[in-house]
Amino acid sequence: GAVVSQHPSWVICKSGTSVKIECRSLDFQATTMFWYRQFPKQSLMLMATSNEGSKATYEQGVEKDKFLINHASLTLSTLTVTSAHPEDSSFYICSARDMVRTDTQYFGPGTRLTVL
Amino acid sequence: SQQGEEDPQALSIQEGENATMNCSYKTSINNLQWYRQNSGRGLVHLILIRSNEREKHSGRLRVTLDTSKKSSSLLITASRAADTASYFCATDQAGTALIFGKGTTLSVSS
Numbered sequence: 128g129a130v131v132s133q134h135p136s137w138v139i140c141k142s143g144t145s146v147k148i149e150c151r152s153l154d155f156q157a158t159t160m161f162w163y164r165q166f167p168k169q170s171l172m173l174m175a176t177s178n179e180g181s182k183a184t185y186e187q188g189v190e191k192d193k194f195l196i197n198h199a200s201l202t203l204s205t206l207t208v209t210s211a212h213p214e215d216s217s218f219y220i221c222s223a224r225d226m227v228r229t230d231t232q233y234f235g236p237g238t239r240l241t242v243l
Numbered sequence: 244s245q246q247g248e249e250d251p252q253a254l255s256i257q258e259g260e261n262a263t264m265n266c267s268y269k270t271s272i273n274n275l276q277w278y279r280q281n282s283g284r285g286l287v288h289l290i291l292i293r294s295n296e297r298e299k300h301s302g303r304l305r306v307t308l309d310t311s312k313k314s315s316s317l318l319i320t321a322s323r324a325a326d327t328a329s330y331f332c333a334t335d336q337a338g339t340a341l342i343f344g345k346g347t348t349l350s351v352s353s
Contacts, residue, residue: 170331171331234285
């Protein structure tokens with residue numbers, strides 16, 4: 128089946144630094160990728176929709192200047208958490224929708240961010 | 244944003260028993276999917292049921308969908324300790340992101 132990778136799988140950083148998370152579709156092309164955030168013992172909350180070649184669409188309450196999304200190619204989207212603070216510590220999961228099998232969305236394994 | 248609720252929020256059963264989880268949603272959908280997540284890990288896709296389907300089976304899993312009531316259920320038969328995980332339903336409105344329910348935490352004891 129199709130594979131989506133995320134890098135890094137976990138990261139620990141100091142408060143105030145920026146962290147970049149990569150999401151790649153390995154064997155299919157995705158014009159649309161999605162970023163979710165999951166706090167402990169909670170569900171996945173959609174943060175933004177990443178569209179190749181255009182600006183991301185952010186969900187209500189998600190700061191676009193804090194969570195920068197770049198979808199530079201059909202296989203790569205990046206999420207940069209700028210000036211991270213402890214409250215940004217969370218599990219970030221990306222997903223990609225296959226352009227051909229459009230009813231199928233593949234999820235990455237997630238990135239655990241811990242901000243000290 | 245979240246579509247709706249899962250019920251119950253937590254479920255504890257013995258090995259061999261059946262586990263039933265329910266999901267309700269708010270808007271019309273293209274399909275509904277169920278995922279499993281072990282603690283601190285990624286999502287595992289379990290099953291997809293389309294809006295024109297009423298029931299679907301996969302191994303020990305049985306999913307039903309009632310679009311008139313905007314609800315779905317996931318039944319796990321003959322549960323095992325390895326089924327211990329969180330289970331989420333997610334709705335697909337065709338081309339948009341999957342929207343997840345709040346999830347049910349299942350604990351199966353041996």
